[in-house]
Amino acid sequence: MQRIHDVGGLPAGPVDRSPHDYAPWEKKVDAIMRLMIGANLFTLDEMRRTIEELGPGAYEELSYYQRWIQAAANLALEKGLVTPSELGRAIEAAKARHAEAASCP
Amino acid sequence: MTHAHDGHGHGHDGHVHPHPRQPDIEDAPLTWHMALTEAMAELIVQKGLCTPADIHRTLEKIDAASPAAGGRLVARAWLDPDFRARLLQDVNAAAGELGIDAGGIPIRAVADTPDLHNVIVCTLCSCYPRFLLGGSPDWYKSKAYRARVVREPRAVLAEFGLDLPEGVQIEVHDSTAELRYLVLPERPTGTEGWSEDELAAIVTRDCLIGTALPVAA
Known part of the structure; x- marks a missing residue:
């Protein structure tokens, strides 16, 4: 079966070559992935498999690094490196820190 | 939550007015994926999987990677036939000779000739010799490029x-997680x-991908 990521040879429109500067959070996603792969906690193949498993909706609608971080989180959960409740708490803490920083005049 | 910042010199005559400032990262709304990224970064440190210094160093390495490294390899290969032979045999080792860390994944140099032009892609994903080329451009990861360059490269x-x-x-080389490519263009x-x-200065990122040729400026 040809899956959503397997696009080689499919018809497609013109290549959009507009440049894009990476946002800090995107670089951080990149760093997280590299560190996890560098520490042999993830392999490249696992990472790609997890991205592909996000399915057609995610693949079509999410940006590149949105897919990556979602895949990194799924892989960390799958491997038991983090638990769902730890992840949930850490997300709430990140939101709270951001709200606090944003309210600082 | 508000902060008064008393004693900071922010207030005059009892009223507080904000700094004139550029948009900071804190001013952008925090998206779900940004929060997830922060959460993951914090958790991997908490779990002892890496240190904050590891994250910082990796971010610096990401910022430092540039196609100048690939350009140096090509320029040296143009000037030194023995180096060229070693580059074609083992890019990672040849890069090491110049003090360039090409990363742990094997990279193969594909040499253009007067009758042959090489171009690289990763149809399945976005594999790319980033240590030699810097971060990949969005178009390299785009569905349009990946889909079409293998069918209608010209x-x-x-x-x-x-x-x-x-x-x-035209030869199109499809990169994988195990093997990446670097185009060695002809010296103009x-x-x-x-x-x-x-x-080295005329060997641009696109020259190393194969979507441009170096020209004598």
């Missing part, structure tokens, strides 16, 4: 402004007597 290259003569064969005419630095 048309895609023409869209990039690279019109190759009909007699020139008009560069006789140039220094290595001058040569």
